[in-house]
Amino acid sequence: MNSTQSRQDNLFLTKIERVMNNQLIQLLNSIVPLSEGLLEFLNAKLENRTYEPGELLLKEGQISSFIAFIEKGIVRSYYYKDGEKITSWFMKEGDVIISVASFFSQTPSNEVIEALEKVSVHAISYEDLQYAYMHFPEFNVCGRVLTEKYYVMSEERLYMLRKRTSKEKYHYLLDKHPDITQRARLGDIATFIGVNLETLSRIRSEKI
Amino acid sequence: MNSTQSRQDNLFLTKIERVMNNQLIQLLNSIVPLSEGLLEFLNAKLENRTYEPGELLLKEGQISSFIAFIEKGIVRSYYYKDGEKITSWFMKEGDVIISVASFFSQTPSNEVIEALEKVSVHAISYEDLQYAYMHFPEFNVCGRVLTEKYYVMSEERLYMLRKRTSKEKYHYLLDKHPDITQRARLGDIATFIGVNLETLSRIRSEKI
DNA sequence: CATCGATTTTGATGTAAGACAAATTTTCGA
DNA sequence: TCGAAAATTTGTCTTACATCAAAATCGATG
Numbered sequence: 001m002n003s004t005q006s007r008q009d010n011l012f013l014t015k016i017e018r019v020m021n022n023q024l025i026q027l028l029n030s031i032v033p034l035s036e037g038l039l040e041f042l043n044a045k046l047e048n049r050t051y052e053p054g055e056l057l058l059k060e061g062q063i064s065s066f067i068a069f070i071e072k073g074i075v076r077s078y079y080y081k082d083g084e085k086i087t088s089w090f091m092k093e094g095d096v097i098i099s100v101a102s103f104f105s106q107t108p109s110n111e112v113i114e115a116l117e118k119v120s121v122h123a124i125s126y127e128d129l130q131y132a133y134m135h136f137p138e139f140n141v142c143g144r145v146l147t148e149k150y151y152v153m154s155e156e157r158l159y160m161l162r163k164r165t166s167k168e169k170y171h172y173l174l175d176k177h178p179d180i181t182q183r184a185r186l187g188d189i190a191t192f193i194g195v196n197l198e199t200l201s202r203i204r205s206e207k208i
Numbered sequence: 209m210n211s212t213q214s215r216q217d218n219l220f221l222t223k224i225e226r227v228m229n230n231q232l233i234q235l236l237n238s239i240v241p242l243s244e245g246l247l248e249f250l251n252a253k254l255e256n257r258t259y260e261p262g263e264l265l266l267k268e269g270q271i272s273s274f275i276a277f278i279e280k281g282i283v284r285s286y287y288y289k290d291g292e293k294i295t296s297w298f299m300k301e302g303d304v305i306i307s308v309a310s311f312f313s314q315t316p317s318n319e320v321i322e323a324l325e326k327v328s329v330h331a332i333s334y335e336d337l338q339y340a341y342m343h344f345p346e347f348n349v350c351g352r353v354l355t356e357k358y359y360v361m362s363e364e365r366l367y368m369l370r371k372r373t374s375k376e377k378y379h380y381l382l383d384k385h386p387d388i389t390q391r392a393r394l395g396d397i398a399t400f401i402g403v404n405l406e407t408l409s410r411i412r413s414e415k416i
Numbered sequence: 417c418a419t420c421g422a423t424t425t426t427g428a429t430g431t432a433a434g435a436c437a438a439a440t441t442t443t444c445g446a
Numbered sequence: 447t448c449g450a451a452a453a454t455t456t457g458t459c460t461t462a463c464a465t466c467a468a469a470a471t472c473g474a475t476g
Binding site for chain 2: 079100101105133137140143149151154155156159162164192194
């Protein structure tokens, strides 16, 4: 398809075709083909939001009221332990973000979600999501598959933290998520790994 | 309802009523009311299995082919790290057990699941489960809700491991899962917490 | 481009927990 | 019920990492 052809296509896209341009919809559709009704519903309900670096997507004590797909940027979630901010994880473009505990059980969050860069997301509210689960049965498959995927990733982080030296943990991150080590602050990475930032700095300066 | 009444009831239970006596079915039904068709399907497919202490429910390299609900007993899952068995978690009566990564993605397991006591379970195969998801839409809700619940619990364990002293970790376990500290071996608990067993023994002998 | 604040690095010292070893207690099968 | 094996406790020495402190580097802003 040449560029003229593609430009022309855009002028004559049907409503459904335009919805399908959305990265999130493509992800969902790859899990299970979405009905036209569901596509229209999602198109109506998905909201674009942007955040500046340092801005909070979710504050402590708030109920996580929406689920967001990151189009661009990186965020971190953290919680307080003895007054210190402890990073629980980093999420970036292509990831679906929520505070797991708060969203699933609709209780006030212990976690804070913070934009580390300029961030843009597609968001859908808890209520709209529940409505979609109720009225478009195939959407439950998306929910289940995505939950399973993030659950598996969470377990992997759990293994990573257990019975490993600080060096091993940092190199795990470097291997599996090199971009995080580039885009996040040293101190934020350190609390994720569970070492203090001076130790992490020393690990990082070691050759091999 | 007095005991005579209840004994008489048992003699005249319908097929559906008998299925409903199953603890697992009750759990599922409390999440979403199960249709009669689904109840019959589950009744036909659920299989009872028992294991002796030390017996393996899932071996390394096997694909986790069934999901099991524990009726009685306690199991632990572990994986190998440099030849050492590292406990990933303990599960007991009332819990649903699988190797998360292996079952969801149907790939060979890194995890081993081992009975620590005499264990009895209700099991259903991966294929039968997928069939149920396909043909009984309400069953997807059960799958989603249970996955969410176990995901939240897994995240809690993650928080617990991060940025805590060995003492804090042990006391977390003592607080939240006192029966595990009673029923599991010291060495198995130690690898879960991420300390060596001598250290755990010393923590345990401390007052407070 | 000079300056202030944030972030990262480097240094010196203390401590919790690991490693290894051996003694003690518990468990369980013959 | 006895004895062997498994599990747990106790002892001592070593080490990786924490803590506190200060210097160096980076990055945004007037």
